Amino acid sequence: xxxxxxxxxxxxxxxxxxxxxxxxxxxxALVAGYTTDWTGRFAGRSPAVVRPARTEEVAAVLAVCNRxxxxxxxxxxxxxxxxxxxxxxxxIVLSLRRLSEIGEVDHAAAQLIAGAGVPIAAVQxxxxxxxxxxxxxxxxxxxATVGGSVATNAGGLHFLRYGGTRERLVxxxxxxxxxxxxxxxxxxxxxxxxxxLARLFCGSEGxxxxxxxxxxxxxxxxxxxxxxxxxxxSVSGATEAAAALxxxxxxxxxxxxxxxDGLRLVCEAFALRPPFDEEFSGYLLVEAADRADPxxxxxxxxxxxxxxxxxxxASAASRRRELWRYREDHxxxxxxxxxxxxxxxxxxxxxLSAFLDEVRVRVHATAPEAQTWLFGHAGDGNVHVNVTxxxxxxxxxxxxxxxxxxxxxxxxxxxxxxxxxKKRWLHxxxxxxxxxxxxxxxxxxxxxxxxxxxxxxx
Amino acid sequence: xxxxxxxxxxxxxxxxxxxxxxxxxxxxALVAGYTTDWTGRFAGRSPAVVRPARTEEVAAVLAVCNRxxxxxxxxxxxxxxxxxxxxxxxxIVLSLRRLSEIGEVDHAAAQLIAGAGVPIAAVQxxxxxxxxxxxxxxxxxxxATVGGSVATNAGGLHFLRYGGTRERLVxxxxxxxxxxxxxxxxxxxxxxxxxxLARLFCGSEGxxxxxxxxxxxxxxxxxxxxxxxxxxxSVSGATEAAAALxxxxxxxxxxxxxxxDGLRLVCEAFALRPPFDEEFSGYLLVEAADRADPxxxxxxxxxxxxxxxxxxxASAASRRRELWRYREDHxxxxxxxxxxxxxxxxxxxxxLSAFLDEVRVRVHATAPEAQTWLFGHAGDGNVHVNVTxxxxxxxxxxxxxxxxxxxxxxxxxxxxxxxxxKKRWLHxxxxxxxxxxxxxxxxxxxxxxxxxxxxxxx
Numbered sequence: 001x002x003x004x005x006x007x008x009x010x011x012x013x014x015x016x017x018x019x020x021x022x023x024x025x026x027x028x029a030l031v032a033g034y035t036t037d038w039t040g041r042f043a044g045r046s047p048a049v050v051r052p053a054r055t056e057e058v059a060a061v062l063a064v065c066n067r068x069x070x071x072x073x074x075x076x077x078x079x080x081x082x083x084x085x086x087x088x089x090x091x092i093v094l095s096l097r098r099l100s101e102i103g104e105v106d107h108a109a110a111q112l113i114a115g116a117g118v119p120i121a122a123v124q125x126x127x128x129x130x131x132x133x134x135x136x137x138x139x140x141x142x143x144a145t146v147g148g149s150v151a152t153n154a155g156g157l158h159f160l161r162y163g164g165t166r167e168r169l170v171x172x173x174x175x176x177x178x179x180x181x182x183x184x185x186x187x188x189x190x191x192x193x194x195x196x197l198a199r200l201f202c203g204s205e206g207x208x209x210x211x212x213x214x215x216x217x218x219x220x221x222x223x224x225x226x227x228x229x230x231x232x233x234s235v236s237g238a239t240e241a242a243a244a245l246x247x248x249x250x251x252x253x254x255x256x257x258x259x260x261d262g263l264r265l266v267c268e269a270f271a272l273r274p275p276f277d278e279e280f281s282g283y284l285l286v287e288a289a290d291r292a293d294p295x296x297x298x299x300x301x302x303x304x305x306x307x308x309x310x311x312x313x314a315s316a317a318s319r320r321r322e323l324w325r326y327r328e329d330h331x332x333x334x335x336x337x338x339x340x341x342x343x344x345x346x347x348x349x350x351x352l353s354a355f356l357d358e359v360r361v362r363v364h365a366t367a368p369e370a371q372t373w374l375f376g377h378a379g380d381g382n383v384h385v386n387v388t389x390x391x392x393x394x395x396x397x398x399x400x401x402x403x404x405x406x407x408x409x410x411x412x413x414x415x416x417x418x419x420x421x422k423k424r425w426l427h428x429x430x431x432x433x434x435x436x437x438x439x440x441x442x443x444x445x446x447x448x449x450x451x452x453x454x455x456x457x458x
Numbered sequence: 459x460x461x462x463x464x465x466x467x468x469x470x471x472x473x474x475x476x477x478x479x480x481x482x483x484x485x486x487a488l489v490a491g492y493t494t495d496w497t498g499r500f501a502g503r504s505p506a507v508v509r510p511a512r513t514e515e516v517a518a519v520l521a522v523c524n525r526x527x528x529x530x531x532x533x534x535x536x537x538x539x540x541x542x543x544x545x546x547x548x549x550i551v552l553s554l555r556r557l558s559e560i561g562e563v564d565h566a567a568a569q570l571i572a573g574a575g576v577p578i579a580a581v582q583x584x585x586x587x588x589x590x591x592x593x594x595x596x597x598x599x600x601x602a603t604v605g606g607s608v609a610t611n612a613g614g615l616h617f618l619r620y621g622g623t624r625e626r627l628v629x630x631x632x633x634x635x636x637x638x639x640x641x642x643x644x645x646x647x648x649x650x651x652x653x654x655l656a657r658l659f660c661g662s663e664g665x666x667x668x669x670x671x672x673x674x675x676x677x678x679x680x681x682x683x684x685x686x687x688x689x690x691x692s693v694s695g696a697t698e699a700a701a702a703l704x705x706x707x708x709x710x711x712x713x714x715x716x717x718x719d720g721l722r723l724v725c726e727a728f729a730l731r732p733p734f735d736e737e738f739s740g741y742l743l744v745e746a747a748d749r750a751d752p753x754x755x756x757x758x759x760x761x762x763x764x765x766x767x768x769x770x771x772a773s774a775a776s777r778r779r780e781l782w783r784y785r786e787d788h789x790x791x792x793x794x795x796x797x798x799x800x801x802x803x804x805x806x807x808x809x810l811s812a813f814l815d816e817v818r819v820r821v822h823a824t825a826p827e828a829q830t831w832l833f834g835h836a837g838d839g840n841v842h843v844n845v846t847x848x849x850x851x852x853x854x855x856x857x858x859x860x861x862x863x864x865x866x867x868x869x870x871x872x873x874x875x876x877x878x879x880k881k882r883w884l885h886x887x888x889x890x891x892x893x894x895x896x897x898x899x900x901x902x903x904x905x906x907x908x909x910x911x912x913x914x915x916x
Contacts, residue, residue: 106806106807106808107701107808108701108806108807108808108810109806109807109808109839110704110705152650153650153654155648155650159647159648164648166654166657167625176891176895180891180894180895181891182889182891182892182895183889183891184888184889184892186806186867186868186869187806188804188805188806188839188867188868188869188872189617189804189838189839189840190613190617190622190804190835190838190839190840190869190872190873191804191869191871191872191887192610192611192613192661192869192871192872192873192874192875192876193869193870193871193875193876193880193884193887193888194661194662194876194884194888194892194893194896194914194915195658195661195662195666195896195899195914196611196624196657196658196660196661197892197895197896199624199654199657199658200653200654200657200658202654203650203652203653203654204652204653208653220705220708243565243566246568247568247678248749250678250749291706291708346646346647346648346649347646348564348566348567348644348645348646349564349566349567350564350565350566350567352566377648380647380648381567381646381647381648382647382648409644409646410644410646411644411646411648411649411650411651412651413649413650413651414646414648414649414650415648415650416650417650417651418650418651418652422651426651426652429649429651430642430651430652431640431641431642433634433638433639433640433641434640434642434652434655435652436638437634437638437640437655437903438652438653438655440902440903441653441899441902441903443902444898444899444901444902445895445898445899456652456653457652
């Protein structure tokens with residue numbers, strides 16, 4: 001981790017004046033809990049963690065840091081995957097977890113306002129108590145926070161139907177680098193009064209401002225849910241069926257794709273009985289949910305698909321969970337093979353089938369000893385490319401895969417963001433002109449470069 | 459209109475080198491067609507209209523203007539309502555109408571790429587030819603262009619279900635003030651690779667860059683459609699029913715509100731037979747559309763509403779049109795009373811009923827001789843406040859209404875934008891801190907201030 005450059009005692013005093021001395025944590029044993037991400041992949045160092053409890057304190061903390069040129073890494077639940085919340089170069093950590101107030105559900109608007117430190121699971125629970133749902137859902141829901149999800153534009157499991165955080169974000173409160181508070185939390189659906197700062201800050205990974213509150217649009221809560229697993233004789237059969245289902249079934253909440261090698265691995269790793277007696281090339285896991293039972297609608301749509309070799313359908317929760325395991329256990333099963341290179345990419349839907357074929361060839365050409373595992377969200381064009389059998393610090397496979405993504409007009413980061421880990425490939429998805437404009441916006445809003453200086457921009 | 463400051467012949471030569479001499483229009487008789495908006499309310503003056511046909515020409519034109527400090531007003535179909543496309547201070551007009559290429563429907567992605575000059579109606583027609591729909595629809599569809607709709611974040615008639623242009627925008631090509639081309643048209647649904655420039659440029663009214671192409675998400679085309687007119691004994695009865703319908707009917711495409719005085723005016727002006735034998739206080743016009751007939755779903759939802767005094771339901775297109783006339787003819791009927799002050803505002807859904815009551819009182823207190831006509835999109839909280847019987851240049855009523863909007867946490871411009879007309883009220887919807895951040899972004903992207911200098915920012 002290297003040595004931590006000691007912090008100017010005057011800065012600590014100024015920060016303690018704002019948040020109180022107990023909330024400026026400098027004890028290395030306590031600071032350590034904030035300097036390494038949960039995967040252990042990104043380890044930084046920091047002289048101090050500041051823990052404000054209110055927006056005004058965040059503003060005053062940033063004003064101090066901006067005046068004194070102290071660099072700051074904002075941090076929510078620390079569940080990011082690209083090192084965006086880790087103080088890699090000795091920055092101060094600005095923890096937002098104490099901004100944990102959550103408002104009542106506004107039933108007329110079907111919205112809710114939550115502080116940056118509120119876990120996603122708490123937003124979901126509050127929505128359910130109000131008879132609604134918060135549809136952004138991800139595995140890290142108990143730790144990941146509202147502020148972090150806004151800063152990273154978190155996508156999640158139901159993106160297909162509801163979009164990601166940016167689509168749910170109807171208002172924001174954020175603090176700029178120099179401590180000005182931007183507050184626009186009215187949650188108005190139609191509001192053409194100048195630039196949409198909420199959507200700009202969303203996905204900017206803490207480089208433009210620190211999110212302190214968010215107004216979030218909720219969704220209906222559906223009591224009827226059906227899951228189906230479909231088998232196909234080819235990769236393109238599965239992707240074409242995914243496209244057809246997306247076109248015709250409005251109640252779809254998931255449209256997941258995986259393949260024979262991954263399914264075999266999952267069944268072996270967890271001693272699961274395979275879903276069908278035969279093996280097939282490609283599989284789609286489909287889930288629909290609605291106010292009334294969507295089984296008939298889904299069955300009719302499946303009946304009209306071409307190339308379906310086998311089908312299993314489930315409505316009961318226990319049987320649905322069994323079907324989901326074939327998809328969800330991919331991550332753990334692959335981790336059992338070895339530490340994978342994980343590439344979270346999107347390609348245009350029309351290129352999905354070609355990409356799935358070519359990426360195996362490309363990885364094999366680059367690293368003949370490697371194994372490629374593919375699964376993902378077929379409805380979004382989002383593929384999780386996992387490669388095992390390659391040294392963790394060997395980037396050749398990453399280069400090959402991400403260049404193929406760029407060749408197909410895809411995105412090198414579907415959900416996880418750029419952080420510090422993906423900066424060196426940013427040029428594959430964004431042009432020099434785009435990067436220059438992003439830099440100009442960054443410099444305009446944070447002229448001293450104190451906000452998350454290692455993230456996003458090269 | 460005042461006199462036009464003559465343009466430097468060297469600038470004309472430089473521009474002609476880019477687009478050809480015929481596309482630099484300086485004949486005042488021809489220029490006049492570009493300097494007044496279609497309502498006649500905003501009349502400007504300009505020494506020249508430049509009409510590029512390709513993105514590279516737009517870039518070269520802007521590079522010339524930026525180098526020479528020549529100010530530019532980008533213009534699409536010139537159907538704006540707030541003077542945002544009119545050269546009020548002798549700017550050059552940059553007409554984008556010749557960027558009229560439109561791509562094929564990408565069926566896998568359900569998207570389409572169109573040039574800035576393509577009319578909205580042409581996008582809709584192309585979508586229909588591809589078996590889909592483009593859901594942003596507005597009365598000006600034949601003239602309004604893709605570029606203008608992106609620049610102003612056009613909302614339209616189906617906002618309730620599909621959102622506005624920002625929600626349909628999945629990629630953009632735009633040119634910055636200094637002539638750099640930003641091209642990000644992949645249409646990827648998940649793309650967390652830095653700042654979302656497309657959504658920032660959307661709604662920036664040509665002040666940050668000139669939109670040259672857009673990738674637009676299409677929607678399913680529904681063959682089954684049903685319309686209902688509901689009558690209520692009170693304003694709050696209508697707004698509460700609107701909220702309940704929005705909560706329970708997923709296939710809703712319209713949820714329009716109007717009142718007894720407006721309906722009476724419409725029926726008198728156009729000799730229409732009233733919808734019911736009795737008169738009621740408030741009315742909701744409801745439309746649902748789906749893949750299967752939504753009549754039963756809608757009827758069940760209406761049956762479970764409280765306070766419904768009378769119902770008329772129609773599925774046949776001719777009868778549906780008759781019901782729609784009660785709502786759509788409001789604008790023409792009010793124009794028959796006198797030139798109205800038109801205020802297009804949003805309030806939070808929970809405040810809609812209170813606002814509708816209070817705005818009449820507020821207008822009456824300000825201008826006792828005035829008449830207030832209210833109608834709008836109840837599902838979006840979007841009210842069209844029309845006031846007749848007040849001199850066109852008397853802003854006291856506008857002040858009173860917009861201050862009431864701000865008091866309720868609303869937006870002074872729901873759909874039309876700020877342009878030049880609403881700049882003086884921008885502070886009612888955006889704080890000094892927000893305006894300062896918008897100004898910083900503007901100055902970063904357009905340091906010489908050549909792009910639409912009279913729009914949005916004070």
